[in-house]
Amino acid sequence: QVQLVESGGGLVQAGDSLRLSCKFSGCTFSGYTMGWFRQAPGKEREFVATVSGSMGMTIYTDSVKGRFTISRDNAQNTVALQMNTLEPEDTAVYYCVASQGYTRSRNPDAYRYWGQGTQVTVSS
Numbered sequence: 782q783v784q785l786v787e788s789g790g791g792l793v794q795a796g797d798s799l800r801l802s803c804k805f806s807g808c809t810f811s812g813y814t815m816g817w818f819r820q821a822p823g824k825e826r827e828f829v830a831t832v833s834g835s836m837g838m839t840i841y842t843d844s845v846k847g848r849f850t851i852s853r854d855n856a857q858n859t860v861a862l863q864m865n866t867l868e869p870e871d872t873a874v875y876y877c878v879a880s881q882g883y884t885r886s887r888n889p890d891a892y893r894y895w896g897q898g899t900q901v902t903v904s905s
Contacts, residue, residue, distance in 0.1 A: 812882065826876070
């Protein structure tokens with residue numbers, strides 16, 4: 782059974798940086814597309830970024846391009862989200878997600894496995 786455990790959330794000021802990390806366990810990590818979604822209060826879950834298993838191909842939502850970087854370490858079974866130049870609009874609970882095989886989907890239903898979420902709050 783795949784398990785995902787996030788860490789690294791917190792309270793920061795606008796313009797600051799934060800790094801989220803997710804530890805994967807329970808299966809062969811390189812066989813999964815990994816990603817991050819976020820959910821702000823009163824809003825639906827929103828796609829943030831994904832990275833494929835073996836080739837490390839990345840996809841970002843437009844609002845984070847140039848500010849966020851997703852990366853994975855297949856030796857450590859971890860995926861990270863480096864968030865720079867944070868804005869108050871980035872405030873949300875961030876979820877680590879996993880989908881077996883390769884997917885480019887931005888639909889949350891495409892990702893079977895979800896972490897418990899970590900809160901990111903950006904003050905203005």
